[in-house]
Amino acid sequence: EAQVTQNPRYLITVTGKKLTVTCSQNMNHEYMSWYRQDPGLGLRQIYYSMNVEVTDKGDVPEGYKVSRKEKRNFPLILESPSPNQTSLYFCASSFNQNQPQHFGDGTRLSIL
Amino acid sequence: AQSVTQLGSHVSVSEGALVLLRCNYSSSVPPYLFWYVQYPNQGLQLLLKYTSAATLVKGINGFEAEFKKSETSFHLTKPSAHMSDAAEYFCAVSDVPQRGSARQLTFGSGTQLTVLP
Numbered sequence: 522e523a524q525v526t527q528n529p530r531y532l533i534t535v536t537g538k539k540l541t542v543t544c545s546q547n548m549n550h551e552y553m554s555w556y557r558q559d560p561g562l563g564l565r566q567i568y569y570s571m572n573v574e575v576t577d578k579g580d581v582p583e584g585y586k587v588s589r590k591e592k593r594n595f596p597l598i599l600e601s602p603s604p605n606q607t608s609l610y611f612c613a614s615s616f617n618q619n620q621p622q623h624f625g626d627g628t629r630l631s632i633l
Numbered sequence: 634a635q636s637v638t639q640l641g642s643h644v645s646v647s648e649g650a651l652v653l654l655r656c657n658y659s660s661s662v663p664p665y666l667f668w669y670v671q672y673p674n675q676g677l678q679l680l681l682k683y684t685s686a687a688t689l690v691k692g693i694n695g696f697e698a699e700f701k702k703s704e705t706s707f708h709l710t711k712p713s714a715h716m717s718d719a720a721e722y723f724c725a726v727s728d729v730p731q732r733g734s735a736r737q738l739t740f741g742s743g744t745q746l747t748v749l750p
Contacts, residue, residue, distance in 0.1 A: 525676070561642065563723060563740040579737070611676055619727070621667060622738065624676030
């Protein structure tokens with residue numbers, strides 16, 4: 522089954538404790554992206570990747586890092602999480618930047 | 634920079650009534666346009682997309698949208714609402730990139746659709 526898998530689905534943690542949210546897709550997609558969803562703001566892009574070893578900032582990259590060492594994986598790293606990063610995060614992928622994106626089921630992060 | 638405006642953060646309709654969810658965009662060139670639906674505790678699913686072909690686009694679950702360049706609009710409609718249509722709907726625009734930059738998808742703030750029995 523074609524899918525985008527995010528882990529964990531839920532996480533409660535404390536300020537400053539590094540965390541990684543994994544994202545994996547099994548569709549051989551080149552384009553991958555991370556979004557955060559906040560009430561009344563829709564989805565805002567954090568980072569995206571056009572292909573392996575090619576990443577770039579989206580609209581709200583501050584406080585986040587990503588890497589793309591393999592085509593299927595695109596982890597989101599919060600080196601020093603802060604409460605304003607409490608949000609619902611979505612990973613998405615597509616064949617290329619012109620195609621509709623397939624979304625994971627989301628990761629709800631709470632930073633205390 | 635492109636932007637997307639969804640008028641009405643909450644829309645309520647009766648079962649069997651017309652659904653109309655509004656979306657206006659700003660873009661300097663004809664963009665790609667999308668409608669996504671999000672059910673509770675799930676990711677977004679593509680409903681339909683416009684990529685410069687026919688201006689009336691048909692999607693899944695009986696939804697359709699019409700691209701109107703003169704009005705910079707891409708409103709989503711469904712003739713008869715069903716209880717299962719209750720969800721949050723997002724309009725998104727993807728602009729043609731400038732040299733060296735990637736196409737970026739910008740989402741509206743979403744419209745929560747409630748279907749009343």
